[in-house]
Amino acid sequence: MTPSADLTLRAARPSDLAALTDLCLRSKAHWGYDDAFMTACRDELTVTEADLPGITLLENGASPIAMVQLTLDGDTADLARLYVAPEAMGQGAGRRLLDHAITQARRSGAHTLTIEADPNAAPFYERLGARQTGEVPSGSIPGRKLPRLELPLTP
Structure with missing residues (x-):
C-alpha cells in the first residue's frame, strides 16, 4: 500500500474501535513477537x-492505516500510542501522525x-530528534523494560 493524497486525518469514533485494536495488534506483531x-x-x-x-487516525478510504493517541498534561504531552499497519x-504514515501530534501538543502549550516506545520503534523516534532518557516497565510483560524517550517541542 502506498500512501497517497487520498489519505485523510480524522478523529476516531466509537465505530472505529475494532479496526483500531486490530491495527495495534497487527502493528505490534510485525516485529516478530x-x-x-x-x-x-x-x-x-x-x-x-x-x-x-485523544486518538487521530489516518485512513485510506474507509480503512485506518495508522493511529496516534496523544494525552496532554500541562507543559508535557505523552505519545500514548502510535501504530502503523504493516x-x-x-x-x-508514522511521520505524518507524529507531526500531527507534535503540532497538537505545541498548540496546547506543551x-x-x-x-x-517498543524497542523496535525507538530508532524511528530517535531519527526525528527524540532522545532516550531512561526506561519504564512494560504494562504487559513482567520484567520487560521499554525505552522512555523525550522530544523537545520548543524551537
Missing part, C-alpha cells in the same frame, strides 16, 4: 471508548513530548 507475547499484550493494545478523545510502514 510470538503468540504468548501477543496474548499478554492484548489488553494493553485494545482501544476502548475511554481512549477515543503494509503502510516505511511510507510516511514543551516536551514523552514516548514510551
Whole structure:
C-alpha cells in the first residue's frame, strides 16, 4: 500500500474501535513477537471508548492505516500510542501522525513530548530528534523494560 493524497486525518469514533485494536495488534506483531507475547499484550493494545478523545487516525478510504493517541498534561504531552499497519510502514504514515501530534501538543502549550516506545520503534523516534532518557516497565510483560524517550517541542 502506498500512501497517497487520498489519505485523510480524522478523529476516531466509537465505530472505529475494532479496526483500531486490530491495527495495534497487527502493528505490534510485525516485529516478530510470538503468540504468548501477543496474548499478554492484548489488553494493553485494545482501544476502548475511554481512549477515543485523544486518538487521530489516518485512513485510506474507509480503512485506518495508522493511529496516534496523544494525552496532554500541562507543559508535557505523552505519545500514548502510535501504530502503523504493516503494509503502510516505511511510507510516511508514522511521520505524518507524529507531526500531527507534535503540532497538537505545541498548540496546547506543551514543551516536551514523552514516548514510551517498543524497542523496535525507538530508532524511528530517535531519527526525528527524540532522545532516550531512561526506561519504564512494560504494562504487559513482567520484567520487560521499554525505552522512555523525550522530544523537545520548543524551537
